[in-house]
Amino acid sequence: MAVQPRQGRRGHDPESVLAIAVDVFNERGYDGTSMEDLARALGVTKSAIYHHVAGKEQLLARALDRALDGLSELVADERADSGPAIGRLEWVVRESVRILVDRLPYVTLLLRVRGNSATERRALERRRAFDAFVSHLVKEAAAEGAIRPDLDPALVTRLLFGAVNSITEWYRPARGGSADDLADTLVRMTFDGLRAQDA
Amino acid sequence: MAVQPRQGRRGHDPESVLAIAVDVFNERGYDGTSMEDLARALGVTKSAIYHHVAGKEQLLARALDRALDGLSELVADERADSGPAIGRLEWVVRESVRILVDRLPYVTLLLRVRGNSATERRALERRRAFDAFVSHLVKEAAAEGAIRPDLDPALVTRLLFGAVNSITEWYRPARGGSADDLADTLVRMTFDGLRAQDA
DNA sequence: GTGTTTACCGAACATTCGGTCAGTTGACAA
DNA sequence: TTGTCAACTGACCGAATGTTCGGTAAACAC
Numbered sequence: 001m002a003v004q005p006r007q008g009r010r011g012h013d014p015e016s017v018l019a020i021a022v023d024v025f026n027e028r029g030y031d032g033t034s035m036e037d038l039a040r041a042l043g044v045t046k047s048a049i050y051h052h053v054a055g056k057e058q059l060l061a062r063a064l065d066r067a068l069d070g071l072s073e074l075v076a077d078e079r080a081d082s083g084p085a086i087g088r089l090e091w092v093v094r095e096s097v098r099i100l101v102d103r104l105p106y107v108t109l110l111l112r113v114r115g116n117s118a119t120e121r122r123a124l125e126r127r128r129a130f131d132a133f134v135s136h137l138v139k140e141a142a143a144e145g146a147i148r149p150d151l152d153p154a155l156v157t158r159l160l161f162g163a164v165n166s167i168t169e170w171y172r173p174a175r176g177g178s179a180d181d182l183a184d185t186l187v188r189m190t191f192d193g194l195r196a197q198d199a
Numbered sequence: 200m201a202v203q204p205r206q207g208r209r210g211h212d213p214e215s216v217l218a219i220a221v222d223v224f225n226e227r228g229y230d231g232t233s234m235e236d237l238a239r240a241l242g243v244t245k246s247a248i249y250h251h252v253a254g255k256e257q258l259l260a261r262a263l264d265r266a267l268d269g270l271s272e273l274v275a276d277e278r279a280d281s282g283p284a285i286g287r288l289e290w291v292v293r294e295s296v297r298i299l300v301d302r303l304p305y306v307t308l309l310l311r312v313r314g315n316s317a318t319e320r321r322a323l324e325r326r327r328a329f330d331a332f333v334s335h336l337v338k339e340a341a342a343e344g345a346i347r348p349d350l351d352p353a354l355v356t357r358l359l360f361g362a363v364n365s366i367t368e369w370y371r372p373a374r375g376g377s378a379d380d381l382a383d384t385l386v387r388m389t390f391d392g393l394r395a396q397d398a
Numbered sequence: 399g400t401g402t403t404t405a406c407c408g409a410a411c412a413t414t415c416g417g418t419c420a421g422t423t424g425a426c427a428a
Numbered sequence: 429t430t431g432t433c434a435a436c437t438g439a440c441c442g443a444a445t446g447t448t449c450g451g452t453a454a455a456c457a458c
């Protein structure tokens with residue numbers, strides 16, 4: 001985990017530039033962030049950034065890939081592929097929360113992408129693959145009778161992952177509890193309801 | 200509802216400019232939208248826009264106020280103020296869905312604001328008032344024993360309205376069902392759970 | 399010391415940005 | 429026909445944008 005000692009002047013590298021840049025992107029929005037803003041946050045001149053990355057859009061592309069690679073690994077995991085669908089769905093939700101917390105700044109950025117450039121559209125396409133995977137899983141669970149029949153599966157998918165994705169809007173690793181506690185509460189509420197049974 | 204016949208050349212007015220502008224803002228993001236983009240969508244020159252509104256930021260301010268006024272009316276409603284908290288919470292959720300669908304483009308814009316300008320920060324402050332109102336309501340319901348004691352009320356608030364707010368991400372009035380059907384599904388799932396009871 | 403590697407600065411670039419202004423066009427009323 | 433009013437155009441402004449480039453400074457190896 002320790003950074004290799006390296007020859008030459010000490011300072012930023014592509015990794016530290018990306019980390020700081022993503023934070024600024026999330027604070028001001030990608031389009032609302034200028035290279036000057038990034039330079040200020042890095043404590044460096046605008047032109048120095050181009051020593052580490054090809055440009056603003058490459059920073060975005062690298063950040064989005066970090067989020068999407070996490071989701072791709074989830075879809076590829078064998079644990080998402082055997083057993084009752086409702087159990088797999090619960091596992092996918094928990095794992096999604098873990099990835100979301102783990103890679104919070106990158107996923108936050110991903111969830112705000114609207115398709116303004118080729119880079120953004122490519123990211124949206126990869127994201128759609130994940131959405132389709134989850135959507136199919138919910139339909140399976142419904143077909144197996146594990147989801148209340150008065151709920152439209154497509155709507156359940158949307159609302160369930162609406163709750164999951166909202167984590168990027170308010171979760172802060174400092175204050176908030178662990179990712180597992182968060183996932184517990186989320187699953188309990190969405191799967192079994194927030195209402196007390198004896199009320 | 201019909202537009203008054205008016206003297207002078209026919210064309211856009213502040214209202215139609217706002218409606219179209221908000222659509223473009225939601226497609227490309229506020230910061231990602233140039234006045235040139237708006238002009239193109241309006242079928243007009245850039246300078247013509249300034250005949251109707253003072254500038255880009257005023258368009259944003261007007262749009263955000265439309266969303267926030269709806270939420271303010273909700274908070275002021277007497278139906279949010281009497282009876283068991285859990286019932287009031289359900290009413291507030293249903294009403295929120297109605298407002299969100301009713302004023303979809305305006306609320307969508309509001310939920311993406313990050314505080315880049317004085318206008319955005321003012322909107323965020325008004326929105327925080329609504330969040331505080333809902334947060335308090337959930338705590339009341341928990342204190343009255345109507346919410347499962349193993350769920351943290353603050354987290355319930357976040358997740359519940361995470362699901363509500365996600366509506367702006369995927370609901371399209373054309374395809375989607377009515378706002379009431381949507382609210383029904385949302386309340387059933389979040390209050391009583393998506394899991395079938397006999398499973 | 400010398401050479402090499404890496405990180406950086408400062409000035410400049412072309413383009414786009416939000417916004418201004420003097421004048422024109424088109425629809426209505428009288 | 430003439431006057432009035434709202435809607436609009438086209439040329440323009442200063443500032444900010446993302447990016448380039450030639451040169452410099454600091455850390456390391458030898």
